[in-house]
Amino acid sequence: MATAALLADALADEAILSGPEAEKILGEVSARLRAGDIVPYLGPAVVGMSESAIPLAPEGLAEFFGKKVSLPRRARGNAWSAAQYIEGYKLRPTVVLFMTEAFSAPVKPAPLQAFLAGLNLPLIVDIWYDAAMRKALSDAESWGEVQGISRAGIGEDRWFRFYDASGGEAKAADAAGWKTLLYKPHGSVAPAKNYLISDADYVEVLTEIDIQTPIPDAVKDRRGDRGFLFIGCRFHDQMLRTYARQVSKRSAPPHYAVIEPDQELTLNEKRFFAAENIVPLAIPLACACEIIMA
Template sequence: MSDQMTALQEAIEQVEAGRMVPYLGPGVVALSDTAAPTSPDALCALVEAEVRVPKRASGNLWSAAQYVESRKFRATLNDIVERAFAVGQAGDNPVHGWLAGLRPPMVVDAWYDDGLINAYGAQSKDWGWVQGVSRNGEWIEIWTRAYNSAAEERPEGADPAWPSLIYKPHGLARKGSSFLMSDSDYVEVLTEIDIQTPIPEEVRARRTGRGFLFLGCRFDDQMLRIFARQIVKRSGGNHVAVIEGPLTRMEQRFLDELEITRLDLPLSAVADVLALAPA
């Protein structure tokens, strides 16, 4: 086994021991048999296929979403995005299945799909999730909402007694839920995120003393770097990221800044390691 595969196996063992927090990006969804978008670029292309956006916004998900919201109203954006993720998946996702069976203290799920929530729901009831919400149309200062495993809202927030918590910082793209996507969604969050106000208290508690294992993430977008930086803030260090291929200059700077060990491996390597684990 190569040194990088050994390091990956050790990181997975750290997750299983509760000492590392899995941080899932959109690339994890690509391990499923699904037509749902598996990157910001792919989702942006779907949005632009339905609404023509100006050149200045084209190719940038957050700007394209802002244009749709401003010119076609928020309901149009919600409809496009919800339909994009309503396709579901035909087979099991190895990462989702592993985490649902393991139920670690916390998983950060930084994409809009509900695959991990569905996988958890098939396994147990002693868990919940907390998600970022859009303040579009809201009249109160709100950053997140918490739900138990039955999808019932908990106004008091995430329950510290839950053995496992899913944190979806960008929200959930399904009917009846909410998500952050347009520039206006993020503007107030980004104003406050440096002082941690939008980060739920229970998330801050569960990251303490733990490192992070980044799977299916790229950090070639400033928005994604800002969120990851603030979620990881004041954690226990010892971070690992599985990212295959060349990095952008800003990605490399980000990894260096947070002292993240990069493993140049395909995400399929994670599935390979999981498949070798004893049943």
């Protein structure tokens, strides 16, 4: 009965808030965000609000790979499978080369990123591979970054690396002194071209992510008594849902997700929102950003 009730809740359109009610709640969430009680979890649509020549979704990245090599049908449209095919037939350096080419175009931070950089937030999560959020933080008072890394060929028992504001590699202990920690769970083009992208990369991570080994302790410490605001994200892919679930694990729900009003949620997205206590707010992204920055 509990499972049936959960499914019914997940499918209920009235669970998606819209109009003035959604905007009012987002205003309240924004106040908590400014106070440091909400963690922003940024997807690629956020940086897409700035002029950019980079891929702005996993599907766009898959299309980029498809222009570089002839992909088999099973890998078309799926960035992780496409990267795995390239890694298998052209080796890992080619994947790194293609990813660096895809994300090396200069990207100006979006207004929301610049705004967040000025708040001295304890934790910012950014799941895309560009360096716009790092650039936005360049003038921040005290900050550093931790990135997920591929373990392919590094010969180390490590899941992530820390970097200071200058881009130099730092120690995990250094993070305790940073006011703001930027977490890039899938890696980034800057400062060191770390990419979690192929199926093989994720197989290793997903075998242990449920027990939180690949999640840095510094992230665990800063998320504990906070909620999350998912903005510019989609959760129509299992891997994206898994990461969001594990990054926000043992935090303080309810969480909130900004979705486009005309966005048709998949059944799995609805189930995910219901299971993880995420309140969907149907507000256009540009309008949501204005509310947050007001």
